[in-house]
Amino acid sequence: MLEACAMSDIGCIRTNNEDCCLADPQHGLFVVADGMGGARAGERASRIAVDVVAEVVTQTRRRDSQVLFSAVDEANRRVLSESHNNPKLEGMGTTLVAAIETNEGLLIASVGDSRAYLLDDDGLRVITEDQTWVNEIGRPLGLNEESLRHHPMRHVLTMAIGASTPLTVNYYSVGLNPGALVLLCSDGLHGVVEAPEMEHILRDGAPSGDGISLEEKCLRLIEAAKGAGGPDNITVVLVRKAA
Numbered sequence: 001m002l003e004a005c006a007m008s009d010i011g012c013i014r015t016n017n018e019d020c021c022l023a024d025p026q027h028g029l030f031v032v033a034d035g036m037g038g039a040r041a042g043e044r045a046s047r048i049a050v051d052v053v054a055e056v057v058t059q060t061r062r063r064d065s066q067v068l069f070s071a072v073d074e075a076n077r078r079v080l081s082e083s084h085n086n087p088k089l090e091g092m093g094t095t096l097v098a099a100i101e102t103n104e105g106l107l108i109a110s111v112g113d114s115r116a117y118l119l120d121d122d123g124l125r126v127i128t129e130d131q132t133w134v135n136e137i138g139r140p141l142g143l144n145e146e147s148l149r150h151h152p153m154r155h156v157l158t159m160a161i162g163a164s165t166p167l168t169v170n171y172y173s174v175g176l177n178p179g180a181l182v183l184l185c186s187d188g189l190h191g192v193v194e195a196p197e198m199e200h201i202l203r204d205g206a207p208s209g210d211g212i213s214l215e216e217k218c219l220r221l222i223e224a225a226k227g228a229g230g231p232d233n234i235t236v237v238l239v240r241k242a243a
Contacts, residue, residue, distance in 0.1 A: 002101055004030060005214035006237045009222045011188055012230030018042030019186050019235040020050045020094075027058050028101025030237050032114045034186040036160070037092030041083075045094040048082065049075040049161050053098050063102050065171060068109045072096065072161070072169050076111075079162035093162035097128060097184050099239065105176040106239070109169050112160045114235075115190050117198070118174055119181040124199035127172050127182075131159040178243040185221075188232035192225045202238075214238045 006023035010016070018035035020043075033049045035042030056071035075096065083089050095112025108116050110128040118127050159168050174182065181202055189198070201220045204211035212220075218236045225234045 001242045002028065002239055003214060003242060004237065004239045005218050006030075006235075007215075007218040007222060008233065008235040009188075009226070009230075011233050012226050014233055016040060016043060017233045018046055018094075019188070019233040020046035021184075021235045021237050022050050022054055023237050023239070024054065024058075025239075027054075028063060029054060029057050029098070030100075030106075030182075030184055030239050031096070031098045032184040032186055032235050032237055033094045033096045033161070034112070034114050034188070034233070034235065035092065035094040037089065041089045041092035042094065044082070044089055045079050045092040045162055048079050049094045049096050052078050053096070057100060063100050063107070065107060068098065068100055068107055068171070069169065072098065072109050072111065073167065076161050076165060076167045080165060083162055093160040095157070095186070096161050099182065099184065102173075104173065105241075106174045106182060108172040108174060110172070111167065111169055112157050113191075114184070114186050116172070116174075117183040117185070117190075117195075119183065119199065119202050120177055120179075124183075124195055124202065126195075127174055129170055131168070131170070132157055176241040178241055180241050182239040183221075184237040184239070186233060186235040188230070188234035189221055189225050189236060192228045192231065192234075193221065197224060214240060 004023035033046035035046030052075040095114040097114040113130040116127040
């Protein structure tokens with residue numbers, strides 16, 4: 001049995017929220033998308049991606065990699081189609097991290113730099129790999145972390161929903177022990193709040209991390225990002241396996 005909570009906040013600087021999210025424990029589906037594009041096209045791209053993934057996943061009882069692949073591929077096709085057919089939406093795209101419940105735990109797909117983290121007895125660790133210039137080019141070139149943190153290419157994605165076809169999607173399978181937490185988030189959180197602070201909030205000072213509700217954990221993560229300046233939209237989905 002999984003419990004979940006999803007929250008999104010505009011942040012402190014942006015005038016609109018281009019993020020979109022979904023937490024649907026009934027169908028075992030959890031999604032975060034971070035849109036991009038002018039004239040509110042980013043909002044449209046992220047909404048299409050989340051809605052299409054939900055549509056594909058909820059129309060079948062299967063929960064495997066093929067279902068998740070089909071959902072993400074169809075989301076990419078729909079975003080590309082709308083972008084090509086509406087000049088006002090040209091160039092729109094979105095990141096995506098989506099998780100579906102399986103018998104073993106969660107199956108996760110990611111495109112771009114929205115992330116999935118796992119918190120269990122071994123600590124908080126990143127599950128996904130960013131599809132970004134920093135991760136795929138900067139680090140292999142040997143640039144140190146401090147340089148990468150301030151590099152002018154640090155926000156450049158190498159892949160996004162709506163950017164190309166075929167699409168390169170990364171997949172991960174995660175086993176969940178009772179009490180384990182999975183965090184899905186946009187870079188409005190992980191690009192602003194350091195991992196040790198995120199872990200402290202998620203644990204609430206207790207090894208199990210069960211001291212406060214998922215809703216309160218989401219709120220505290222968002223407030224931490226806003227307290228650090230909130231330069232981007234902030235979206236958080238928390239998923240916990242009941243003890």
